[in-house]
Amino acid sequence: MGELARFEDIRIKMYPRDVQKHKEPHFHVILTNGERASVAIANGKVLEGKLNARQKELIKAWMIIHKEEIWDRWNKAVAGEYIEKIEPRGL
Template identity: 40%
Template sequence: MPEISLFYGIRITMYYEDHNPPHFHAEYNGNKAVIDIDKARVIKGALPSRQLKLILAWCVIHQDELMQNWELSKDGLPLNRINPLV
């Protein structure tokens, strides 16, 4: 599961050959969630409120890059790093 970004202790990853809808995985301090890229919402899991707000804002800012990575993952190609939230 390649790490595509890391900020404020939040690790963002994407699996190769993962199921639809397009999504990424976020982990913070042992808490995990799956985030829908198009809708910028939690599909599964839970994160602390403050970190979730940061992740969802980051998702909206980088939706195009996240979708590009989703397509790369479907083809088994290396994923691009995405700038962290600063």
């Protein structure tokens, strides 16, 4: 539960009721090398961790394509509901 997408070396996840630490809508990025980052949904800003330029570019492109679905999943996560995977398209 919680994995929204997977592409290249990137996994994107969201966790139920995950609002304490960052105080703003966000998702988590987990790279195949084990590094992690948190990214703001509103603007793609990296809130915690590090991403290289290519990873940021891919994530922002994914965010543009799936904007409504990402917000839908955030609302479900905050409510503690099941978070469905976002079907890939465009990347």
